[in-house]
Amino acid sequence: MDHPHPHTAPTGDTPPDLVASDPVTLGIDIGGSHIKAALVAPDSALLTNYERITTPIGQPPAVIVDAISALIAPLGGFDRVSVGFPGATRGGTVLTAPNLGNLSWHGFKLADHLAARLRRPVRLANDATVQGLGAIAGRGLECTITLGTGMGFALFMDGQAAPHLELGQHVAFKKRSYDHFVGHDALLRDGLKKWNKHVLRTIDALRVLVNFDLMFIGGGNVSAIGFALPADVHLVSNETGITGGVRLWDGVVPRRG
Structure with a gap:
């Protein structure tokens, strides 16, 4: 499933509010054991295989952001980003991260930090919510x-x-x-x-x-x-x-x- 995608690379200069008519979504699943990522078509079909790394438990949020940036490098271009997070989130901000072992997650504006790093709009939700949206x-x-x-x-x-x-x-x-x-x-x-x-x-x-x-x-x-x-x-x-x-x-x- 490793298909190249013609959309702009994540390090391009496209403003985050301009999204293609057939947007490719970078899906990121942050878990207590692993972080996984893949590109997804508008009809929810996977465009690539998973990239996967072990979650750096106990590390500050900046380490997770760095790890995600390195993880997605082989995937190619995308237009927007969706993140499932193992805790409570609101308005792109992490409220709780009970299984990540670092209190500095509380109040961390993860969506903003990832949007700045990836130069794409980012939406953040609890990981069970994201999984449910893919199943219900x-x-x-x-x-x-x-x-x-x-x-x-x-x-x-x-x-x-x-x-x-x-x-x-x-x-x-x-x-x-x-x-x-x-x-x-x-x-x-x-x-x-x-x-x-x-x-x-x-x-x-x-x-x-x-x-x-x-x-x-x-x-x-x-x-x-x-x-x-x-x-x-x-x-x-x-x-x-x-x-x-x-x-x-x-x-x-x-x-x-």
Whole structure:
């Protein structure tokens, strides 16, 4: 899928407010374990393979910005940038980064810093929100959870993302948050069988809390799920964490089916 793209290179002089009629989106997925990036067509099809690096946990935001700049260099030209971030964001600013291990993320204007570095307009959202935008049907009440370093969560009504909720930081069982109940450390600590029971319990709890029409589960540990899923719960591939970035520019996901 390594196709060259004729649009302006990211180091060009195109003003960030001028976007092509068939814009190519650079999708960036910042995770607690890895940072991934690829180019995405307007119809959400991948134009390139992933570029991927290990997330420099504990480092200040400037190191992440530098790492992203180096990561995307082989991808070629793009017109705009969508970023999924593992924490709460608002207006292009990071509010929380619970799994990145550095408090200097709080209040960091990540979208502005990346726009200045890449010379392209940037939109930023929680990573579960971006993944959900790449997966949801666009009708009714839908939600996404991501199972990776922690647990991400996003909620949608008729294709429109709701305000972000840091459900991963909420208490799930006794004093354990969802991050520590179904996150990666829980999988290592509790073992596969017990972890699967915790995931099923989480689905049941969210069914009561949200009354969702559909739930989508993604993230790096989705392959560890070993139980039969209810009919209204679906697994999605990790590429939706990249391809969903196109929808950040559309506002509402078109209804499917």
